[in-house]
Amino acid sequence: MLKVSLDNFNKNVFNELNNTWAIITAGDKTVGYNGMTISWGGFGIMWNKPVAYVFVRKSRYTHEFLDKSNSITMAFLSDEYKKAKSIFGSESGRAGDKFAKANLTPVFEPDFNGYYPKEAEYVFKMKVLYNTDLENLPSDLKNNFYKDNDLHTMYVCEIKEYLVKE
Numbered sequence: 001m002l003k004v005s006l007d008n009f010n011k012n013v014f015n016e017l018n019n020t021w022a023i024i025t026a027g028d029k030t031v032g033y034n035g036m037t038i039s040w041g042g043f044g045i046m047w048n049k050p051v052a053y054v055f056v057r058k059s060r061y062t063h064e065f066l067d068k069s070n071s072i073t074m075a076f077l078s079d080e081y082k083k084a085k086s087i088f089g090s091e092s093g094r095a096g097d098k099f100a101k102a103n104l105t106p107v108f109e110p111d112f113n114g115y116y117p118k119e120a121e122y123v124f125k126m127k128v129l130y131n132t133d134l135e136n137l138p139s140d141l142k143n144n145f146y147k148d149n150d151l152h153t154m155y156v157c158e159i160k161e162y163l164v165k166e
């Protein structure tokens with residue numbers, strides 16, 4: 001992977017999140033790691049830093065790693081890996097190593113103490129700056145998305161590095 005300036009990022013983020021999907025990987029060398037597929041989120045500027053906003057429900061195994069580590073990556077893989085992305089989005093790491101099951105290769109970055117799938121087209125290496133549980137939701141959102149009270153935690157993640165496949 002090549003480290004590239006964020007100034008060169010020119011993707012349509014609506015399409016990337018909604019159709020391509022991302023795999024986030026949370027955790028580090030000490031606590032271990034797990035990944036899952038996401039399509040809700042966003043990118044922007046917060047506290048003068050480039051950030052991604054990621055939303056993870058409390059029931060996700062990945063949530064446990066975010067409780068213990070601030071290392072998180074967001075990786076976009078081509079649709080050649082759609083099956084792998086579906087596995088990461090439908091099975092839980094509690095039942096076994098999804099990287100092995102989906103035939104993806106976790107790469108460890110020592111300078112950052114976190115992981116991402118080697119097969120990615122591009123990756124954001126990030127650190128969680130802040131998290132909060134979504135609350136005070138209007139009743140229509142509550143009824144549509146949170147009937148079982150499985151709330152999302154929002155993570156504001158600083159983008160530390162942008163890597164692109166060579």
Ligand SMILES: Cc1cc2nc3c(=O)[nH]c(=O)nc-3n(C[C@H](O)[C@H](O)[C@H](O)COP(=O)(O)O)c2cc1C
Pocket residue numbers: 021034035036037038039040041055056057059060061062063085086088089090091092093094
């Ligand atoms: C296309 C797609 C998008 C998803 N987006 C999210 C998301 O933004 N937030 C979330 O909490 N779960 C999302 N999920 C569900 C998780 O990926 C799924 O529950 C996963 O199995 C959790 O894995 P884990 O228990 O190993 O963390 C999405 C699933 C798919 C297929």
